[in-house]
Amino acid sequence: MLLHSVAVSIDGYNPNDYPPFAVTVDLVVLTVRPPNLKVLLTQRGESPAKGSWALPGGFVGSEQDLIDAAQSKLTDKTGIQVAEAHLEQLGTFGAPKRDPRMRIVSVAYLALVADPPEPELDEASWHRVDGLSDRSLAFDHSEILAKGVERARSKLEYTTLATSFCGAEFTVAELRSVYEAVWGTELDAANFHRKVMATDGFVEATGRTESAGRGRPARTYVASDARDLHPPIVR
Amino acid sequence: MLLHSVAVSIDGYNPNDYPPFAVTVDLVVLTVRPPNLKVLLTQRGESPAKGSWALPGGFVGSEQDLIDAAQSKLTDKTGIQVAEAHLEQLGTFGAPKRDPRMRIVSVAYLALVADPPEPELDEASWHRVDGLSDRSLAFDHSEILAKGVERARSKLEYTTLATSFCGAEFTVAELRSVYEAVWGTELDAANFHRKVMATDGFVEATGRTESAGRGRPARTYVASDARDLHPPIVR
DNA sequence: CCAAAAGTGTTAAGCCTACACCCATGT
DNA sequence: ACATGGGTGTAGGCTTAACACTTTTGG
Known part of the structure; x- marks a missing residue:
């Protein structure tokens, strides 16, 4: 499970100076279907946490900006155009053991979208936020969701x-x-x-x-x- | 300058599935020396941006939590004990070209500290925030600083x-x-x-x-x- | 006409702002 | 005694919250 320095040769940097990380984005996509607040979740198809629900997300490309990665994931999962949604950075989660496979730092984004008409993808579905317990999501995603909901609540105030x-x-x-x-x-x-x-x-x-x-x-x-x-x- | 996938063998993951990143923390350390708000800066000793001012920071260890990395940088540079300061995550900056050497994602932290007595390190010194222009710091650090100051201002309100x-x-x-x-x-x-x-x-x-x-x-x-x-x- | 939802009026309580004023100390 | 900063009183304006009331539709 230990990660050691990897050999990547870059000008001005000693390859062994820094440890390698994977960087992902995770999305808290919220919508309102009165009288409920809903969140978009995907069911994990493979181990670890196979079968449990998780926030949509994925790896950031090597030449891709963080917000671009978040935007493309959002469009992939919902079909929602970027211009119609609000998307903002929520926070970054990088506890060493948050993913059992390897060291992953995840930059979470919060998306607020209008309730989309019909075409929800099969993999993803909407869930009532108040029906989820503190530990019902995979990894640390319950914590990320809680922060997203809290952010949304406070942002409506001001x-x-x-x-x-x-x-x-x-x-x-x-x-x-x-x-x-x-x-x-x-x-x-x-x-x-x-x-x-x-x-x-x-x-x-x-x-x-x-x-x-x-x-x-x-x-x-x-x-x-x-x-x-x-x-x-x-x- | 292109970074390719690196060979790290981890259970459950295909090594070529994800691109490698370096992850750093950068600190916006603010203090008040009436009537001025001050920020802790270090002068870069080497290229790129040699000689210009930058936020203190450094690489995150392979088994180190993000906040722990921020805390240890804070203690290193100021001698301030963690319990005496307020430290919170500010945001993550990961534009592909933000560092010319390689792909670095930096998690910025905001620290609010009481004006420390004497022992400022040689490498680091306090600067008036209102004396810095929009582009006087290295990399995207002016942007990070601006966000930190804005966060501090609004947090004092509520x-x-x-x-x-x-x-x-x-x-x-x-x-x-x-x-x-x-x-x-x-x-x-x-x-x-x-x-x-x-x-x-x-x-x-x-x-x-x-x-x-x-x-x-x-x-x-x-x-x-x-x-x-x-x-x-x-x- | 009646129910229901949209939208306007009204009033009392609380909060904020400005500034007058008293308090406690060093010189 | 007097200057200086700490701290309290107070009156007017503004915002908020509660709810009565009018408007406009469908049945």
């Missing part, structure tokens, strides 16, 4: 990222259901509406409305352009 | 981490000077005092006072035990 969970056009009620699913609380519809409207750079009216069957039809909105930036709170 | 910049025993005025240095603003002394006192889990009175020469002596405090947790705001 950014406008909640719109990443919505489709292109959405109502204020849909946006509210995102907050309710992620936070696991109910929000006052009246105050929520006012708060969203009062926050610059959050949503922009389309002028259209959308009827949900019963009740007064709701106006629809799109996310403002400047959404990833650094806007106000919504609590 | 945690009690400011006490990490203070010695074991401090006055409210000293604590205020920390906020003023990190944020680059002046704060109302009266309101600040009230806010700190009203925040549970922030400081605890020692019962002692400390005279700063002129004026009424200030009561001294120590950081509450539960400081890294998740306490209220101080703005």
Whole structure:
């Protein structure tokens, strides 16, 4: 199990100066299917932890940037276009024994996506976050997931990222259901509406409305352009 | 400059499945020397970027956890005991060409330390953060530093981490000077005092006072035990 | 007309800000 | 006594939270 230095000859570096690592990306892909927050998991097809659930991920190419690796994994697993999702680095996990096979450092990314229509791949499926125990995932993936969920919860407080969970056009009620699913609380519809409207750079009216069957039809909105930036709170 | 797969034989893995990386830690060590925020830098003794300033750091050992590598670098460069400092992961930087020699993924850590007494090592020295331009450091270290400073600024808003910049025993005025240095603003002394006192889990009175020469002596405090947790705001 | 959901008004409580003011010490 | 910094009081403005109320649709 010990890894020794490997012979790779590079100018300016003594080959034995540094130990070799494998670097992977793991993805915490979250979506909201009201009233639940869901995470994308893959079932492991081979040992170790064969048959158990894990976060999607894979090796980083030798000439590939970390974010590019995360983006391509996301598109592979969900078919979601990069422009439609929010993707940010979550943290790096590199305990020596986190993978029993070898020394792997994994850079975790958090993706927030709108609930995708139909075409989920066979290998991957959506799971309720609150139905997973602290140790139900392979390796240290439960820990990574917990950090992703915590990040998502706190980011909704001080950014406008909640719109990443919505489709292109959405109502204020849909946006509210995102907050309710992620936070696991109910929000006052009246105050929520006012708060969203009062926050610059959050949503922009389309002028259209959308009827949900019963009740007064709701106006629809799109996310403002400047959404990833650094806007106000919504609590 | 191309790196190819290396032959390392590990059970369960095909040696050619993954590309080899070197993994390093880089440290953003911040301290406050009122009225300035300072960062610890080392001057590079060899090529590339010989002579220019860089963040302290180094390779992660093959059986070493990431945080352990960061802690030992911190102790090496500052002599500061781990228990006295706050250390948290900041982010991971792994652009393919960030180091011209080879593919290096660097896990950056942020350390907040009290201004150390005397024994600064020769290799490392403290620099005013606001005296550094966007490109004055080697590699992508200016970017890493910027992220560290930003993290420190925002964390002071919603945690009690400011006490990490203070010695074991401090006055409210000293604590205020920390906020003023990190944020680059002046704060109302009266309101600040009230806010700190009203925040549970922030400081605890020692019962002692400390005279700063002129004026009424200030009561001294120590950081509450539960400081890294998740306490209220101080703005 | 009635139920339901969207959206607006209103009011009281709490928080923040500015600044007046008192306290305790060194010179 | 007086200057200096520590610390408390207080009033006005702003934000929040709770909930009454009006609007607009489907049945």
